[in-house]
Amino acid sequence: MVQQKPGNSELHLFAVARTCSPVTQIYTVGRDAVLFRWAYVDKSDKTNGDAPEPREGPIKLQWRIVARHPFKQNFARVTCAAFHAGSDLLVIGFSTGVFGLYELPDFNQIHTLSISRNTIDFVTVNKSGEWLAFGSSKLGQLLVWEWQSETYVLKQQGHFDTMNALAYTPDGQRIVTAADDGKVKVWDVSSGFCIATFTEHTGGVMDCAFAKKGNVLFTASLDGSIRAWDLIRFRNFRTFVAPTRLPFSCIAVDSSGEVVCAGSLDSFEIHLWSVQTGQLLDQLAGHEGPVASLAFAPNGGGVISGSWDHTVRIWSIFGRTQTNEPLQLQADVLCVAFRPDSKQIAVATLDGQLTFWTTSEATQVAGLDGRRDISGGRKMTDRRTAANVGGTKYFNTITYSGDGTCLLAAGNSKYICLYDVQSGVILKKFTVSVNLRFDGTQEYLNSRDLTEAGPRGLLDAQGELSDANERRDHTLPGARRGDLSTRRTLPEIRVTSVAFAPTGQSFCGASTEGLLIYSLDQTVQFDPFDLDITVTPASTLAVLQHDRDYLRALVMAFRLNMPSLIRRVYEAIPAASIALVARDLPVVYVARLLRFTAHMTEDSPHLEFNLRWIEALLSSHGRWMRDHRGQYDEELRVAARAVGRIKDELARLADENIYMLDYLLHQPVLPARAKKEASLGEAGHHEDPPMSLPMTTMALAKKVFAESAETPLQTEEQTDGDGDGDVDGDPDEGEWMGIVD
Numbered sequence: 001m002v003q004q005k006p007g008n009s010e011l012h013l014f015a016v017a018r019t020c021s022p023v024t025q026i027y028t029v030g031r032d033a034v035l036f037r038w039a040y041v042d043k044s045d046k047t048n049g050d051a052p053e054p055r056e057g058p059i060k061l062q063w064r065i066v067a068r069h070p071f072k073q074n075f076a077r078v079t080c081a082a083f084h085a086g087s088d089l090l091v092i093g094f095s096t097g098v099f100g101l102y103e104l105p106d107f108n109q110i111h112t113l114s115i116s117r118n119t120i121d122f123v124t125v126n127k128s129g130e131w132l133a134f135g136s137s138k139l140g141q142l143l144v145w146e147w148q149s150e151t152y153v154l155k156q157q158g159h160f161d162t163m164n165a166l167a168y169t170p171d172g173q174r175i176v177t178a179a180d181d182g183k184v185k186v187w188d189v190s191s192g193f194c195i196a197t198f199t200e201h202t203g204g205v206m207d208c209a210f211a212k213k214g215n216v217l218f219t220a221s222l223d224g225s226i227r228a229w230d231l232i233r234f235r236n237f238r239t240f241v242a243p244t245r246l247p248f249s250c251i252a253v254d255s256s257g258e259v260v261c262a263g264s265l266d267s268f269e270i271h272l273w274s275v276q277t278g279q280l281l282d283q284l285a286g287h288e289g290p291v292a293s294l295a296f297a298p299n300g301g302g303v304i305s306g307s308w309d310h311t312v313r314i315w316s317i318f319g320r321t322q323t324n325e326p327l328q329l330q331a332d333v334l335c336v337a338f339r340p341d342s343k344q345i346a347v348a349t350l351d352g353q354l355t356f357w358t359t360s361e362a363t364q365v366a367g368l369d370g371r372r373d374i375s376g377g378r379k380m381t382d383r384r385t386a387a388n389v390g391g392t393k394y395f396n397t398i399t400y401s402g403d404g405t406c407l408l409a410a411g412n413s414k415y416i417c418l419y420d421v422q423s424g425v426i427l428k429k430f431t432v433s434v435n436l437r438f439d440g441t442q443e444y445l446n447s448r449d450l451t452e453a454g455p456r457g458l459l460d461a462q463g464e465l466s467d468a469n470e471r472r473d474h475t476l477p478g479a480r481r482g483d484l485s486t487r488r489t490l491p492e493i494r495v496t497s498v499a500f501a502p503t504g505q506s507f508c509g510a511s512t513e514g515l516l517i518y519s520l521d522q523t524v525q526f527d528p529f530d531l532d533i534t535v536t537p538a539s540t541l542a543v544l545q546h547d548r549d550y551l552r553a554l555v556m557a558f559r560l561n562m563p564s565l566i567r568r569v570y571e572a573i574p575a576a577s578i579a580l581v582a583r584d585l586p587v588v589y590v591a592r593l594l595r596f597t598a599h600m601t602e603d604s605p606h607l608e609f610n611l612r613w614i615e616a617l618l619s620s621h622g623r624w625m626r627d628h629r630g631q632y633d634e635e636l637r638v639a640a641r642a643v644g645r646i647k648d649e650l651a652r653l654a655d656e657n658i659y660m661l662d663y664l665l666h667q668p669v670l671p672a673r674a675k676k677e678a679s680l681g682e683a684g685h686h687e688d689p690p691m692s693l694p695m696t697t698m699a700l701a702k703k704v705f706a707e708s709a710e711t712p713l714q715t716e717e718q719t720d721g722d723g724d725g726d727v728d729g730d731p732d733e734g735e736w737m738g739i740v741d
Contacts (some may be wrong), residue, residue, distance in 0.1 A: 029081045032542055069107040073098050080123045087129035101147055107251055115143055120513055129421035155581055163510035164208045164260055165497045172502040178205035184219055196234050206249045211257030220248035220262050222286035240273040263291030270305055286313055286324055293335045297342040306333030325362045335397050339404040348395040351371030368424040376413030376441040380455040399498050402504035408493035414507055433513040439490040503628055537565050544569055551581050558589050582616035590621050594635045598642040607646055614639055
C-alpha cells in the first residue's frame, strides 16, 4: 500500500508496507531520493535484520533502518511512487519527467526512462503489474506504459494554455480546438481522445472554422498566418498572409469553401483570400475600430463583421460593386452570428445586450438583456457582490442551433445560457464548473478570508514550507520572500467558445475546466477505451468459439480495431443469430458495423449474409438513425450504394440467364423421381420437402433496398427522388428484375 503524508510534513515519506516471515519490513521513499528498509528487530542485533542470532533472556524489539539505497537522478526530487506487491515492483516518478522501475527487496534497477519534460505527479500500476500509468498535471498528459516491451499503450495530452475556439466537423464526429499554446487538436467525440495535433503555428491560435464541403479546416493565429488543414491526410496545404504582419483574431469561410476572410484587433480592415490560389483578393475598409468577429452567410450571400466602433457591417463581396450596410449599436460589438437560413443575424455587445437584425431590411426585430443571466460568481479581488460586478455581464461568444430556434451564449462567467429566439426567454442555464480552484465559481465569499494584506487565497504560503525546492522563489525581482505583498493568481472560470453539433442533439463549450460536451441523448454516447489486458485476439476467439457469446466477441474485436479479427468474428456469427446480435449491439458500434458490412459486400461472396446484416441493423436501429441522421448520413449512403450495386449485379445476372432459367423451370419431372414419389405416396410416407430459405437472395436485396430508400439519401453525384432505385426517373429503365416462382 502506498501512502503520502500531507505537504506540510517534514519527512515527506512514501510508505510501502511489505510483510514477510519471520519479521515485518517497511520500505520508505523520501523526496531526497533515498529508499530506507525498516525492520522490527532486536535492539542489540547487529546483523541488519537478516538473520538474528539466537540468545537467552527477554528480547527487546524496535524498528530500525537496516538498509539504505540512494537513487538520485541529477538533483531531481521524488514526486510520486507506487508499489506492486504481487511482482515486488517499485515505480518512482521524478520532477524532471523521469521515472525509475526497481525490483525489491534487493532494489535492483530494471530501467530508467524519460517520458515527459515536466513533473510526473501521479503513478499507478495495474493489477497484473505489466502496465504503468503516469499523469502530469502541468501539461495534462496521460501515459500508459508497458515496461516489459517498453512500448506506449496510450498517450494523451491536452492543451497547455487556454482554449480560444472550437468547431465541429461537418459530420459531427470530431471536434477541433485551438489554444494559446499554438496547437490545434482534433478530438473524437465518441472516445474522447485526441487523434491529431497540429503544431505549425508559432503563436496562439485564436479562431478556427470549417468549410461546409470537404474536410478542410481554417485557423487564424497571432503569428500573422491563416492556415488551411486537410483532415484526411492531416497536413497543412495552404498558408495565407497579409501584406503587413498582423495578429489575426477572427476568421470566416464561405459556404463553397473558395473564399476565406480574417480580421485583426490591430487593423480596421478585413482581408480576403482565394483558397485555390492563395492570393489576397481584397481588403475591405470601412470600420473605424478593431474587427472582433466575422461570419459568412450560410447561403453564400455575403459576410458580416462586428467591430469595436459600435457597428456591424453587412458586406456584399460577390457582386459587381462591393457595398456594405452599417448597423449602429450602443456598445462595442463582441460577437456576431448568422441564423442557418441567412435571414437573421444575432449581435452580442459589451453592455450585455443581445440584438437580432434582419439581413434583407437591416432593421432590428428583437432584443434582450442578458446581464442578469450571465452574471456569474464573485472573484477574490472583487469589492462588490457578484450581482453588482460588471466585468462578467456580457457575452463573448454566441451561436445558433441547427434549426435557428435557439441561441447559445457564454462569456467570462461560469454559466452557459440557452435562449429561445422567438420569445427571448432563457430556457436553461448550464453551470460549467463548481471547482473552488478556479476564481469566480462562488457566489459569496467568506469574510474570514479577507485579511489586512488582501484575500487569504492570494497570499504566498510557500515561504514557510520545509522543502527547499518548494520554497524556491518564482516571483519577480525585488519581491521579498515571505512578504504579504507577494501574490499568486488563480485561473478565472470563463467560456471562450461554444458550438452546436450539426445533428442539433448536443453542443460543446471550451472553458477553463476543459472541453465540455452537453447532449440531449439519454443513452451513453461515450465509450471509454477499455484498458483491460484481457482483451486480446486470443481471448476474443475464445469467447467466440467456446463461450459462443457473439455480441461480446464482436465488441471486443471492434475495440481491438483489427480488420482481420473483425471479419473473422463477423463471418463466424450464425445467420440465425444476426437479428439478436444486431438488436443488442450498443449504438456506439452501429455506424462502424454498418460501414464494415457495406464494405464486405465488395470483398465477400456471401451476398445474402451481408444483406441480412444490413436488414437487421436497419430494423433494430432505424428509428435511432432517423433521429440522429446527421451522424449516420455517410454510413447510410455507403449502405445504400452497396445494396444498389448488389441489385444491379443480380439484375444483370438474371437478364443474362433468363432463358436458361425459363428452360429449366419448364422441364418435365424425371421418370425415376416420378416413380419414387408414386411409391412413397402409396406407402403412406411423405418425404419432407427440401428446406428452402425464407426469402431468396434477390427478394431480400429488394426488401433491404426498399427499406433504405424510404429515407431519401442524396450523394454528391446523384439523387433518387422517388425511392425506386431509378436515378433518371424513367420507370422503364433500370427497374428491379426478379425471378417469379
